[in-house]
Amino acid sequence: MAETTTARQPARSGRRAPYANGERKRAELVDAAFAVFAEKGFQRLSIRQIAEEIGTSHTALLHHFGSKDALLEAVLVRREEQEGPWRRTLLETQGLLETVPEVMRRNSGMRGVIQLDATLRAEAVRPDHPAHGFIRRRDEEIIGSLQAETEREVSAGRVSPGLDAAVLARQIAALIEGVQLAWLYDESVDMAAHLEGFLQLVRAPAVLQ
Numbered sequence: 001m002a003e004t005t006t007a008r009q010p011a012r013s014g015r016r017a018p019y020a021n022g023e024r025k026r027a028e029l030v031d032a033a034f035a036v037f038a039e040k041g042f043q044r045l046s047i048r049q050i051a052e053e054i055g056t057s058h059t060a061l062l063h064h065f066g067s068k069d070a071l072l073e074a075v076l077v078r079r080e081e082q083e084g085p086w087r088r089t090l091l092e093t094q095g096l097l098e099t100v101p102e103v104m105r106r107n108s109g110m111r112g113v114i115q116l117d118a119t120l121r122a123e124a125v126r127p128d129h130p131a132h133g134f135i136r137r138r139d140e141e142i143i144g145s146l147q148a149e150t151e152r153e154v155s156a157g158r159v160s161p162g163l164d165a166a167v168l169a170r171q172i173a174a175l176i177e178g179v180q181l182a183w184l185y186d187e188s189v190d191m192a193a194h195l196e197g198f199l200q201l202v203r204a205p206a207v208l209q
Contacts, residue, residue, distance in 0.1 A: 026064045027078075029054065034075045038116035042072055042131070043123045069130035076120075076134055079113065096149040097158055097199050100172060104191040107180065111187075114180050121177070143169050160204050168202060 032054040036045070040053070047068045051058040065071040086106075090099045107114055124131040146169035153159040159168075175198055183189040 022064070026074075029056065029061065029064055030071075030074050030078050032056075033071055034079065034116065035112055037072070037075060038112035038119070041119045041123055043129065047071075072130055073134065075116075076131065079116075080138075083113075091145075091149060095156070095158065096146070096153050097203065099149075100176070100199060101192040101196045104176070104179070104195050108183070108187075108191055111184075115184060118181055118184060139173070142173055146172055157204055159202050163202055172198075 033050060036050055036053040045053075045068075047061055048058045050068065050071070051061050054061075061068075061071060065074060087099070087103060090102060094102070120131050121135060123129055124135045126132065143166075147165045150159060150163075150165040150168050150172075154161055154163070154165065172195075175195065179189065179191045179194045183191050
């Protein structure tokens with residue numbers, strides 16, 4: 001039986017190699033599309049124009065993704081896969097008050113990410129935009145996470161107990177979006193400093209001493 005297993009291994013490896021190569025190529029196309037969407041947006045580009053910007057054919061994009069909308073979804077999912085675990089770990093180890101400014105510091109080195117967010121947020125206001133539902137769901141998840149983390153900070157005595165966690169969550173999210181947009185126009189804006197300044201206002205008095 002051991003010999004039979006060994007004999008079959010090369011055939012199995014041969015079948016997996018094209019799949020692995022296809023996945024690698026798909027990831028490369030997603031990364032390239034991310035850069036294009038960050039610079040030029042999504043709505044006004046055809047699948048042929050996207051392919052031209054990336055340096056591939058539109059048939060290759062359709063082969064890997066099936067449609068322009070599916071390509072955008074792959075870009076958004078990949079971004080969350082890359083950033084999500086880091087943010088969650090930071091929240092667990094440092095808490096909300098320290099995590100938010102740290103995220104802003106990291107974002108200052110990722111202009112493409114911020115630009116893609118701002119561009120898609122503006123485009124996807126229309127309900128018929130393919131990213132409309134995704135952004136609404138993501139916003140709901142972000143607000144929910146911020147509210148839960150705020151409540152945890154209140155319980156830990158680090159945030160003033162009289163504050164409404166739901167309102168504070170919306171305020172933090174809105175400030176992040178606004179400061180990031182200002183930074184896109186003027187990179188001298190210190191995003192982390194602005195968030196730190198706001199969070200100082202909500203810290204419990206005992207924490208400030």
